[in-house]
Amino acid sequence: MASNLDTREAGRTRADDHFPVSHTGVGPPRRAPDGRRPLRIDSAHEPLTGLPRFPERLSCEEFCCAAYSVMAYSRRMEQRLLELFRKGYVKGTVTSSAGNEATAVGMAMPFRPGRDVVSLLHRDFASHLLWGATPRDLVCQYLANADSPTHAREGNVHHGDAAQRRFPMISHLGKMLSLVVGGTWAARNNGEDVFGLTVVGDGGSSTGEFHESLNVASVHNVPVIFLVQNNHYSFSTPTADQYKCKHLSDRAAGYGISGRTIDGLDPWTVYTAVCDALDAMHDDPAPVLIECMTLRLQGHAAYDKADYIPPDLLRQWQQRDPVSVTRQRLRDEFDVAERELIEVEDAIDDQINRIVTESLKVARPKAETHGWSVYADSSPAAVKPVKIARAKNGDAVNRALDFILANNPESLLLGLDVGTYGSAFKTCKGLLECYGRDRVIDMPICEPATIGFALGASQTAKRPIVEFQFADFSTEAVTQLGLNAGTWYFRTGEPAPLLLRLPCGGGLTMGGFHSGEFEGLWSRFPGLKLLYPATPQETFEALLAGFYDNNPCLIFEHKLLYWSTAGPIDFDGNLDAVWRPRRYTEGSDLTLVAVGAMVHEAITAAAESDRSIEVWNPFVLQPLQLAPIIASVMKTGRLMVVQECGATQGLGDTIISSIVRARGDVLRCLPKLVAAPDVPVPFAPELETHYRPSAEKILAAVTDMFRETG
Numbered sequence: 001m002a003s004n005l006d007t008r009e010a011g012r013t014r015a016d017d018h019f020p021v022s023h024t025g026v027g028p029p030r031r032a033p034d035g036r037r038p039l040r041i042d043s044a045h046e047p048l049t050g051l052p053r054f055p056e057r058l059s060c061e062e063f064c065c066a067a068y069s070v071m072a073y074s075r076r077m078e079q080r081l082l083e084l085f086r087k088g089y090v091k092g093t094v095t096s097s098a099g100n101e102a103t104a105v106g107m108a109m110p111f112r113p114g115r116d117v118v119s120l121l122h123r124d125f126a127s128h129l130l131w132g133a134t135p136r137d138l139v140c141q142y143l144a145n146a147d148s149p150t151h152a153r154e155g156n157v158h159h160g161d162a163a164q165r166r167f168p169m170i171s172h173l174g175k176m177l178s179l180v181v182g183g184t185w186a187a188r189n190n191g192e193d194v195f196g197l198t199v200v201g202d203g204g205s206s207t208g209e210f211h212e213s214l215n216v217a218s219v220h221n222v223p224v225i226f227l228v229q230n231n232h233y234s235f236s237t238p239t240a241d242q243y244k245c246k247h248l249s250d251r252a253a254g255y256g257i258s259g260r261t262i263d264g265l266d267p268w269t270v271y272t273a274v275c276d277a278l279d280a281m282h283d284d285p286a287p288v289l290i291e292c293m294t295l296r297l298q299g300h301a302a303y304d305k306a307d308y309i310p311p312d313l314l315r316q317w318q319q320r321d322p323v324s325v326t327r328q329r330l331r332d333e334f335d336v337a338e339r340e341l342i343e344v345e346d347a348i349d350d351q352i353n354r355i356v357t358e359s360l361k362v363a364r365p366k367a368e369t370h371g372w373s374v375y376a377d378s379s380p381a382a383v384k385p386v387k388i389a390r391a392k393n394g395d396a397v398n399r400a401l402d403f404i405l406a407n408n409p410e411s412l413l414l415g416l417d418v419g420t421y422g423s424a425f426k427t428c429k430g431l432l433e434c435y436g437r438d439r440v441i442d443m444p445i446c447e448p449a450t451i452g453f454a455l456g457a458s459q460t461a462k463r464p465i466v467e468f469q470f471a472d473f474s475t476e477a478v479t480q481l482g483l484n485a486g487t488w489y490f491r492t493g494e495p496a497p498l499l500l501r502l503p504c505g506g507g508l509t510m511g512g513f514h515s516g517e518f519e520g521l522w523s524r525f526p527g528l529k530l531l532y533p534a535t536p537q538e539t540f541e542a543l544l545a546g547f548y549d550n551n552p553c554l555i556f557e558h559k560l561l562y563w564s565t566a567g568p569i570d571f572d573g574n575l576d577a578v579w580r581p582r583r584y585t586e587g588s589d590l591t592l593v594a595v596g597a598m599v600h601e602a603i604t605a606a607a608e609s610d611r612s613i614e615v616w617n618p619f620v621l622q623p624l625q626l627a628p629i630i631a632s633v634m635k636t637g638r639l640m641v642v643q644e645c646g647a648t649q650g651l652g653d654t655i656i657s658s659i660v661r662a663r664g665d666v667l668r669c670l671p672k673l674v675a676a677p678d679v680p681v682p683f684a685p686e687l688e689t690h691y692r693p694s695a696e697k698i699l700a701a702v703t704d705m706f707r708e709t710g
């Protein structure tokens with residue numbers, strides 16, 4: 001699949017793009033033949049990705065020399081970005097790494113870019129350089145110009161290179177941790193010797209997903225370093241208001257893993273701790289928690305003067321500035337001459353000047369020619385035909401999952417109780433026995449981290465399927481699914497093939513927390529596709545089409561239909577043809593549109609009515625495809641939509657307004673929406689029956705419609 005962010009190829013190999021640290025290119029950057037140290041700028045402009053990585057280790061001198069130039073580069077570049085922000089060239093804001101550079105360099109240096117999996121944070125400018133970003137990329141990203149690596153679709157720190165396993169962060173703290181766990185797990189499951197690094201601040205460590213991700217990584221033995229950058233503040237909130245334990249690394253015990261707190265102001269300490277952790281994880285795959293005590297020498301972001309930090313404390317911190325301290329160490333311990341350091345710093349400044357001057361000349365993005373699609377292409381595909389004489393909806397789910405798992409070794413099924421129990425509604429029965437625990441995986445109760453895990457795995461060559469035990473619990477994962485997975489392709493240019501299964505709907509006396517549908521909620525997120533089948537044939541088709549699509553696809557499976565509706569399955573294998581509305585009856589008086597279990601109520605109503613009613617199911621709820629239904633309305637001149645949920649919760653009003661906006665002129669009367677009242681699904685059967693629309697209520701609405709208009 002070609003990336004839509006094609007600037008990755010454009011202009012990135014030019015010498016100026018590369019970070020100016022030289023080394024001999026083979027082995028550690030020991031002194032070059034001419035006696036120069038690795039911190040010297042080389043006119044050949046070797047990329048930083050050439051530095052020796054795990055399992056090699058640099059000596060303290062080699063490391064400190066290389067580390068200082070990256071730290072100085074980061075500091076100077078960010079100062080420049082702040083200037084550009086104040087002049088209005090940089091958009092958004094700048095969250096300075098000042099005080100965090102030692103940690104950012106020490107933690108990133110041992111890893112292998114393009115192989116290990118990482119997600120970096122907003123104070124990790126130096127780590128991006130070490131992980132393959134070019135300074136020019138980063139400047140263009142901040143300027144949001146036409147060469148921005150995110151095509152100016154995202155700003156400042158929200159960048160990375162998903163294809164190279166450097167997952168771009170979203171703002172929501174804690175949300176990238178589980179992606180690294182999933183990406184690392186998947187790559188290792190594919191036989192790769194891979195590790196993960198994921199970063200969180202002292203503030204971010206209070207999020208639920210910090211806990212969820214550590215727990216999942218521990219349960220599944222995923223060798224990821226969870227690195228906490230504890231800089232004493234979360235925006236204006238000091239750590240005293242953030243947590244009560246002595247060290248955040250103390251929490252490791254709760255996950256049965258090792259944890260330590262180290263001095264994050266000394267790059268060598270961080271480097272050796274990370275190398276030691278990699279050695280340990282190599283022998284015994286398990287996550288490790290490392291808390292680096294760092295500083296934030298400036299406000300949270302460009303707009304923040306940090307006047308809530310006591311001035312004395314800030315002065316003490318400035319004495320410990322890791323860039324100055326490391327510089328001094330080079331002079332004191334390794335006899336680096338002041339002249340040599342100045343030469344390096346001047347060369348850094350020269351390069352930054354050149355890059356900034358050039359980047360300011362880059363064109364602004366053009367809205368007219370911008371590729372606006374939120375969806376990755378899915379090449380037309382066909383699978384072998386399938387015929388099943390008779391199946392219930394629940395069987396159709398089971399057979400479709402079996403088909404997918406049997407024919408796609410990269411597929412895996414995740415969820416609560418999907419393994420041994422065969423899922424709460426038994427739709428996954430027998431799959432564990434056939435495909436094993438590596439492919440049918442019972443997860444801890446953590447919907448957000450499960451979606452994050454699946455999204456990460458989708459970036460390292462898996463095609464995950466996730467079952468929410470009930471659609472109601474999908475609300476737990478709104479950020480991960482709606483904002484992270486849904487926007488993934490738009491932001492990164494990489495597809496995020498995920499199949500999400502949502503057993504939904506009422507009629508089973510399960511009350512407000514186990515009976516919701518939620519297609520209205522999920523339709524609010526661009527980048528997701530929604531399918532709502534109503535028959536075994538449609539269920540089978542929807543699951544296959546959703547699986548083979550390159551985007552996150554949500555399949556609504558009405559629970560009431562699982563074991564109450566039966567029919568044949570005869571699928572010719574044409575996946576493209578699946579994406580269309582379905583018609584059940586032909587008619588000339590009224591177009592009756594229904595989704596989910598309401599399809600069956602609508603079919604019953606049509607059969608009992610003395611009017612000629614054409615019943616349709618849009619089936620594809622996002623992106624809505626209404627052309628055949630509009631054609632039907634042009635024939636009948638009347639439109640009624642039925643949905644099981646409350647009027648403001650579903651897509652009925654959207655369907656009506658889309659049709660009216662397209663061909664309202666053909667309507668002989670006002671369209672009608674038959675929906676539940678706008679209340680939570682009530683529990684008692686008498687109340688729920690009253691709440692849910694039914695064939696009788698549809699018939700009454702049909703009678704009203706014709707009585708009113710003739």
Ligand SMILES: Cc1ncc(C[n+]2csc(CCOP(=O)(O)OP(=O)(O)O)c2C)c(N)n1
Pocket residue numbers: 123171172173200201202203204205207229231233234235296300
């Ligand atoms: C879930 C969430 N809530 C609120 C914010 C707004 N926010 C952005 S950064 C930040 C402070 C983060 O502090 P910390 O995790 O300690 O990282 P630091 O900025 O100190 O490096 C906050 C509250 C957010 N990004 N995500």
Ligand SMILES: [Mg+2]
Pocket residue numbers: 201202203229230231232233234235
């Ligand atoms: Mg902090």
